[in-house]
Amino acid sequence: MRQIRLGVVGVGIIGKAHLEEYAGIPGASVVAVCDINGQEARAVAEKYGIPHVYADFRDMLARDDIDAVDVCLHNNFHAPLTIAALRAGKHVYCEKPIAGSYFDGQAMVEASRECGRMLHIQLGTLYKKETKAAKALIADGQLGTLFHARSNGFRRRGRPFVDGFGTAHFTRKASAGGGALLDMGVYHIAQMLYLLGTTGVVRMTGRMYQEMDMDRQRREESGFDVEELATGFVTLENGVTLDIFEAWAVHLGGVEGSSIVGSKGGIRLPSYHSGEQTGEFSFHTTVADLDLNSTVDLNRMDIRWHRMRENEDACDSSQRHWIAALQGRVPLLPTAELALAVQLIGEGLYISHTQGREVTADEVKETSRSLAVNI
Structure with a gap:
């Protein structure tokens, strides 16, 4: 090695x-x-x-x-x-x-x-057990033709700095580029694109919110000028659609996990509250004219796959995958392409919010400008 x-x-x-x-x-x-x-x-x-x-x-x-x-x-x-x-x-x-x-x-x-x-x-979400299980079901054709996905992320009051953790760099466009959408949404949207097997973005519409109360002093110190809640709807290639709900802060007790539906079945991923799992992975289909809601023992799956599959350790985390790819043990997942498509979606949702209309991927590509800070 x-x-x-x-x-x-x-x-x-x-x-x-x-x-x-x-x-x-x-x-x-x-x-x-x-x-x-x-x-x-x-x-x-x-x-x-x-x-x-x-x-x-x-x-x-x-x-x-x-x-x-x-x-x-x-x-x-x-x-x-x-x-x-x-x-x-x-x-x-x-x-x-x-x-x-x-x-x-x-x-x-x-x-x-x-x-x-x-x-x-x-x-990091690409290496979660639920992502691996979902990818296996999709690859085996158990969902049929995929046509819609839902990307959800949730914190009750988990805004960086103003809610007591992290630095103010997360809350300023000048250093972060955006708020909840770029901080948390990247993980969930990339996970959905990976499972859908596409980075082909066509058009999108979005709305950003910053409505909840903040500690006054921390608001002033933070220069908070990004969104705490992002919502959006995206049309991908071949008519596949994706809706987005990403909250740093929102008055709800929780939201359901992200999901994907196809012509033969659907998958719901676990829900999370500030990183803590609050729901389970489930697979939904119809067999013999019976509607089935199935659960999967993800831990047993993980044990078996590590016993049976060569280089399965390369799927245990983003960094383990990185090292394995550099060693030539596995091909590198297309994370750069996925992340770039997520960035395209995020920028499109911000533009849509500002202009109050749907925007195309081509518009975003043509109007995007550098925000890089010279170092």
Whole structure:
């Protein structure tokens, strides 16, 4: 198993989570970290036994013994650093969303192709047990022809910073590009596109909301100018449709899990409240003129597949998949293309909200502009 040497840029909350994950992956070796906060970078390096610390990412990219770079910065910093790393000959793993705008995300994808290096976006929902079970049922034809999906995400009062966790960078368009839609919705929309097997976006309409009370002082400190609730409706290629409900904050006790329906059957994924599972995976179909609502033992499925399938460990998490792909054990899932399609949808929903009308994917592509912050 080939050793993969990694450099991580950004050692905040997300960066630390990535380092913790790498620590448990055979074959993953983090040899350098970079952060403008030198004291924090040195403390993290000492904790994880990382030999090299940098304040300037360019110095880290100059190393010829690093295979891949992990980008753990805020959204509008993704494109410049990712493109620089790709041009330096490194493969790149980047946090979601792919960027702050479709324009920047497209530039990242194009740079990956031009440089012949892999670009992987962190879309953790693709590796959940329920996603694997849903993909297996769809691949086996159990749903028939797919025609509609519903992407749901829910927090009761879980807005970053203003509700007591995270930083204000999440709540400002200047650094994040958007709110609940780009923070949480990326995971759920990408999961639906992956299961539907398409990134072909045709048109979309959306509405953004920021209506609930906030602590006055935290509102002022945060500069909160993004949405806490996003809703939308998307038409994909071949007439397949997708509706979206993504809440950082909403006065409900919960929402149902995301779902997909086809001509022969349907799937409902577990529901979650602020990351905690509150519902179960279920499969719905008709057999012998009987309507069946079935549950699946996902844990038993997972045990069996790890026993029976080669390289099943490569599907256990986004980072495990990344390392396995770099080792040549598995092909890389098309996470960059999925994330770019999600960015296209998100930007389209924002434009639709502003203009009060449905917009086409072509309009978004033509009008999207860079939000990248030079670093």
